[in-house]
Amino acid sequence: MTTLIQLGEQAKKAARFLAVAETKDKNLALEAIVAQLKQDESIILAANEKDLALAKENNVPETMMDRLLLTSDRLMTMCADIESIIRLADPIGLVDKMWKNADGLTIGKQRVPLGVIGMIYEARPNVTTDAASLCFKSGNAVILRGGKEAFHSNQALVTSMQKALASVNFPEACIQFIADTRRETAKDFMTLNGYLDVLIPRGGANLIQTVVKTATVPVIETGTGNCHVYVDKDADLEMALNIVMNGKTQRPSVCNATETLIVHEAIAESFLPLLEVAMTPFHVELRADTLSSRYLSTSIPATEEDFKTEFNDFILAIKTVASSEEAIEHIQTYTTHHSEVIVTNNYTTSQSFLKQIDAAAVYVNASSRFTDGSAFGFGGEIGISTQKLHARGPMGLNELTSTKYIIYGSGQIRH
Template structure:
């Protein structure tokens, strides 16, 4: 097992190989890494079985087990993700703008890699290849620290990616894996300022909170999704039902799944029984306020904690509101700033919702499940940033770069 300082030193030494690489070199290497995932599929699946067997024995919830599980199709998708990244535009070296100042200097703003990125994440082993591919294409060395529940899967995936780099101009150390899953090493990783340029956490609320509060390395906060769907007085019932069912049930274990339904009091009596019947087919548990319970058959009473919780499960909090203003107030109080949606046929209401809701993604008449790099046309994503500095929303390749100024003179002095 390589110690943390050695990983940092190797990452720093590998930076120039990626930072100055030509786009074609990077794209060819990404395709080789994709092929290596396919060539090592059985080894990765066997490693994943070790993780899923252990998780099942420990009583891990079904939704979490789904996040952990790999199969042949998911590995194919991981490989396809790398080849998709290879065809995306390379942001590195792009000069966004140039101008001439009063002294006659030509000044440009150029996109450059962040440097060495540390990523701390949980459960989902496909994050390993997605994150590695995005960091690689954007010219960043990456050190990956996955959760212990996916240890064998992550290790096998990184080994396959490194094998894919054989015969290229890149050292395998441009993609590294921190094997020590102890809390002590995780804390040291979060404070590895000498070697890490930025740290990105991906996971549940507790992980992100720990990283934000512990890290001395600059952090890009991602992920936690306490997302709402508000059904306005003018909403179409069929549309509202379909959006809520999709936002809650299509994949409840992800950060863009809806956790709370807000509904206007004028349509609650008619709409809630229909919505409940549709959600019952998915065995969704409803936790409702008193006004909503009056129109539901099998809801339990909601607590204050339910309004604050990212369930990541077949659970939905339900609240009746008297106005769009009350809905927006509730959302801005409890939201994690991820994705929020209104269902309405009232243009003024849609514009008010867009204007006043404070979140990375705000939807009118669409499911929150679309907050995703692929769906937005960015290709793969490193995560969904819920903060406002450096990046916000789905983070693709441009968000993994910084800028520097390039200046051309003709002997000017000041």
């Protein structure tokens, strides 16, 4: 079995190759990957059936079975996603800015790949092709560590992608896979200093916290979103209703879904009954504080814990406040710094919210559901960073790069 150190060494070598590869060659390789994945469809689906059978044996819950499932259609969607990555502009080589310093040196800040990216993720096999192609397009070698439930699927996908790479004379080690599902190996991966330039966990809060606490390589924290919508006294109530409904019910399982509604007391009496009626067909459980519950017929009492929780479900916590300052204070206390929304037509209140709320995305009069790479216009995304270092918010190709200073001199020395 290949050791992690060997994977790391091969990845570093491949990263040097990839760092200087031209965009057109990288695109050709991604096209070869799409063709190979299509050709290997039956092998990939057979591997997936093996995973599904094992999952059934192990009584894996139905929702996870669905995440795990590959079909011909789903594989075609994965290929289409790679094709859209081919069409994205390559950030590598771009010079963000260039200036002359006092000594007459011309200094340029140029985009370069990060180098070797580690990915730790859970059951969805589409993350395998998605992460691999985003890392590849941005000139990074990637080492993938998917969930053990998807082991055979991921192995088949990576084998197919590596075959494609070899066919166009790229090192297979541009995309590698840890064929070892033991926990100790995950730990060793998180401490593979000197080989991993960054480790990106993608999955539930438990996975992310384990990585953050265990890793000694640089990590980008992704994910958790306890997103709030504050409906101000000066809000357009119809707009507010649309935004809260969209945030809570359009896709409640994702990190940019709305979890808590905060309502100004001046409009609570008119807004909350409207909301309750609109939520009824979606069977949304309303967990309300005492003030809010007066205007709701079927709410249950909200606990402190509810205001802290990312439900990822048809549950909404509700709080009524006396002022926008109180709303801001509540959000700043409970925010996971993902996406926060105010609905208001008051200019001063909107500016104050934008200024004071500390989150990756702060919205005035729009749904929290827009926080992702495709909605922002980045093409794909490798995750949504909720930390402040390196990247914040949706991470597209640009967030998978670093920079180097290229300096043109004419013999300058330091005095």
